[in-house]
Amino acid sequence: MKLNVEKVLLLFLLVFSFTSCLKEDDFNQDGYLNISFSNRSSDIILSIYSIENETIPIYKVSMDNRAEINIPLNVGNYILKPYSGSAFYGSIGFQIMKNKTTYIEFDNNNIGTVMDTY
Numbered sequence: 001m002k003l004n005v006e007k008v009l010l011l012f013l014l015v016f017s018f019t020s021c022l023k024e025d026d027f028n029q030d031g032y033l034n035i036s037f038s039n040r041s042s043d044i045i046l047s048i049y050s051i052e053n054e055t056i057p058i059y060k061v062s063m064d065n066r067a068e069i070n071i072p073l074n075v076g077n078y079i080l081k082p083y084s085g086s087a088f089y090g091s092i093g094f095q096i097m098k099n100k101t102t103y104i105e106f107d108n109n110n111i112g113t114v115m116d117t118y
Helices: 002-019
Strands: 030-037 045-050 059-062 068-074 076-083 092-096 101-106 112-117
Touching (some): 030 076, 030 092, 045 068, 092 101, 092 112
Parallel strands (some): 030 101
Antiparallel strands (some): 030 068, 045 059, 045 076, 076 092, 101 112
16 A cells, blocks of 8 residues: 555656646747738738638738738748738738747738748
């Protein structure tokens, strides 16, 4: 009986020592996407797709005449497809990294460019 109690205590101690080393930040797998438009339209709708499935957007938001927006996303590879009835914006692929912000700028010709990630 005493041997079983010692094994249980030892197991508990091992589990506790492994889990106490984890930080809350280790579970956070988020990054951010910052999108800006030089030549914005009032009706832009942003659709973000996972690279594995370009038919169903995982995130969809209207710009509501804003020039810039920040979107939190999980780490991964994505495709951004802006839509406007009054202007053409091309699709662009990008990557989100943990605790980093990926910047995408659309210039006056509505061409998107992935800028540096910080």
